[in-house]
Amino acid sequence: MHRFAKPSVFLRLASAVMPWAVGITVLTLAVGLYLALVASPADYQQGDTVRIMYIHVPAAWMGLFCYVGMAICGAMSLIWKHPLADIAARATAPIGATFTALCLITGSLWGEPMWGTWWVWDARLTSMLILLFLYLGYMALVNAFDDPERGSKAGSALALVGVINVPIVKFSVDWWNTLHQPASVARMGGPSIDPSMLWPLFLIAIGFTGYYVIVLILRIRLELNERRIRALQLSGIGEDAPGSVQPVYNPEQAGAGE
Amino acid sequence: MSLSRAKSRKRQRLYLIGAALLAAGGAAALGLTAFRDSVVFFFSPTELAEQSPMDPDRRLRIGGLVEEGSLQKLENGSTVTFTVTDMQHDVQVSYTGILPDLFREGQGVVAEGHMNPKGQFVAQEVLAKHDENYMPREVADALKKSGHWEEIEKQNAKNMRN
Amino acid sequence: MTDFFEMGGYAGYVWSSYGLTTIALLVLLMVSLRGLKKSRRDLAHLETLLKSRRPRRKKAPVRQP
Numbered sequence: 001m002h003r004f005a006k007p008s009v010f011l012r013l014a015s016a017v018m019p020w021a022v023g024i025t026v027l028t029l030a031v032g033l034y035l036a037l038v039a040s041p042a043d044y045q046q047g048d049t050v051r052i053m054y055i056h057v058p059a060a061w062m063g064l065f066c067y068v069g070m071a072i073c074g075a076m077s078l079i080w081k082h083p084l085a086d087i088a089a090r091a092t093a094p095i096g097a098t099f100t101a102l103c104l105i106t107g108s109l110w111g112e113p114m115w116g117t118w119w120v121w122d123a124r125l126t127s128m129l130i131l132l133f134l135y136l137g138y139m140a141l142v143n144a145f146d147d148p149e150r151g152s153k154a155g156s157a158l159a160l161v162g163v164i165n166v167p168i169v170k171f172s173v174d175w176w177n178t179l180h181q182p183a184s185v186a187r188m189g190g191p192s193i194d195p196s197m198l199w200p201l202f203l204i205a206i207g208f209t210g211y212y213v214i215v216l217i218l219r220i221r222l223e224l225n226e227r228r229i230r231a232l233q234l235s236g237i238g239e240d241a242p243g244s245v246q247p248v249y250n251p252e253q254a255g256a257g258e
Numbered sequence: 259m260s261l262s263r264a265k266s267r268k269r270q271r272l273y274l275i276g277a278a279l280l281a282a283g284g285a286a287a288l289g290l291t292a293f294r295d296s297v298v299f300f301f302s303p304t305e306l307a308e309q310s311p312m313d314p315d316r317r318l319r320i321g322g323l324v325e326e327g328s329l330q331k332l333e334n335g336s337t338v339t340f341t342v343t344d345m346q347h348d349v350q351v352s353y354t355g356i357l358p359d360l361f362r363e364g365q366g367v368v369a370e371g372h373m374n375p376k377g378q379f380v381a382q383e384v385l386a387k388h389d390e391n392y393m394p395r396e397v398a399d400a401l402k403k404s405g406h407w408e409e410i411e412k413q414n415a416k417n418m419r420n
Numbered sequence: 421m422t423d424f425f426e427m428g429g430y431a432g433y434v435w436s437s438y439g440l441t442t443i444a445l446l447v448l449l450m451v452s453l454r455g456l457k458k459s460r461r462d463l464a465h466l467e468t469l470l471k472s473r474r475p476r477r478k479k480a481p482v483r484q485p
Contacts, residue, residue: 033438037424037438038424041394041395041396042394042395042428043392043393043394044393044394044395044397044398044399045360045362045365045388046360046388046392047428047429047430048427048428048429048430048434049427049428049430049433049434050392051427051434052433052434052437053392055437055438055441056437059441075275078271078275079268079271079272079275080268094448095448098444098445098448101444102440102441102444102445105437105440106437106440106441109433109436109437110433110437112433113358113359113430113433114358114359114360114386114388115358115360115385115386115387115388116357116358116359116360116361116383116384116385116386117358117383117385120299120385121299122299123297123299160275160278160279161278161279161282163279164279164282164283164286168286168290175290176294176297176298176299177298177299177300177302177321178299179299179300179368179385179387181387181388181389181390182389182390182417183390184390184391184392187390192389192390192391192392193391193392193393194392194393194394194397196394197392197393197394211445211449214449215448215449215452218449218452218453218456219452219455219456221456221459222452222455222456222459225456225459225460225462225463226459228463229459229462229463229466232463232466232467232470233466237466237469237470237473
């Protein structure tokens with residue numbers, strides 16, 4: 001556990017994972033989009049608007065999945081003070097926020113023609129909007145302090161408290177009556193979606209997960225570099241910078257090549 | 259010595275965070291239970307019948323299935339009436355305006371408006387509520403033919419009662 | 421082919437969903453890549469300064485804040 005938390009080990013692992021992540025993402029998204037837009041049938045009730053589901057639902061899953069990941073990393077950074085856990089939490093937040101926002105936007109674009117409204121304040125839609133605000137709050141909070149460690153403490157606390165919202169999002173459609181329909185995939189008795197429509201859904205979900213891995217690695221590398229820059233600047237390097245100096249090979253990045 | 263101290267402090271933090279999460283979760287559960295009625299998005303016809311007579315000034319939402327064969331267009335052309343049912347109680351709804359694309363007899367609907375003194379629900383807005391089943395037309399037809407369709411309809415009526 | 425673009429009359433909703441998703445995911449990817457490249461440039465610059473100033477010292481501590 002602690003071994004993987006070392007940045008050098010992480011960077012080597014990330015370089016090994018990256019080509020696979022790119023390959024899987026491109027492949028699953030290409031096949032998934034073909035199935036979603038061309039090869040899958042229209043719904044017997046909703047016609048072609050059902051195709052919005054193939055991004056709406058995976059985006060919702062990613063929004064929840066990223067949040068749980070962010071909260072776990074936040075807890076690890078609070079308990080064990082792993083710098084990498086904090087960095088991973090910070091790197092996850094914008095990805096999760098993007099997926100959550102996409103879930104809300106595509107849901108709106110689906111709700112207008114089918115339900116007859118862009119938005120209602122029912123339990124599912126409201127709890128999903130709260131999820132987006134939790135992401136935005138976390139990102140604002142971790143950057144609000146001059147001392148990054150204090151920022152990550154406050155952010156981790158918010159991420160952990162907000163994790164209560166995750167089961168609320170998931171079960172809102174069972175606990176309360178809502179305009180949003182009940183769960184279609186993760187439900188008792190198996191999915192209530194025809195197999196021909198499940199394939200594009202799962203492929204795009206895998207593609208989104210691959211995309212998450214790619215951007216997560218990029219953002220962790222970015223954050224590691226920025227911490228090193230901050231450490232160097234604090235030690236007085238760069239204050240008397242004589243302008244432009246030719247960049248040299250940097251051993252710190254040896255494991256971080258693309 | 260100092261290593262084990264650091265370890266016990268980590269364990270302490272772990273317990274502290276666990277306890278804080280439990281407390282926050284408990285508070286959220288209590289709060290949501292207390293406000294259960296305001297979280298509810300719509301009333302079923304049964305719930306409405308329990309509360310009648312309704313204050314005609316109170317704006318509320320009702321939800322249920324549009325009863326088969328109940329949709330009627332009035333002479334003026336833009337006003338419709340239909341019956342919303344949860345298979346136990348019915349409510350008559352009248353509505354002037356454009357219905358959503360998914361508005362069908364036998365399908366879910368949520369209407370916002372108020373009860374008039376005659377016991378009819380006057381809707382200002384009508385939204386369609388669809389179920390969690392997605393399938394191509396051929397599969398739906400096959401289900402109808404094999405007689406499995408009623409299970410789905412029963413489930414939908416149950417979902418509406420909640 | 422026109423069926424494909426018309427989406428049963430819901431083209432506006434379906435295509436804007438897919439379009440917005442593509443744009444959002446590409447923008448996030450680009451922003452992350454650009455930030456990474458910039459951080460690499462800045463870091464390389466600082467490392468050069470570090471080397472020219474304290475040639476015998478080993479690398480400064482990386483992550484302990």
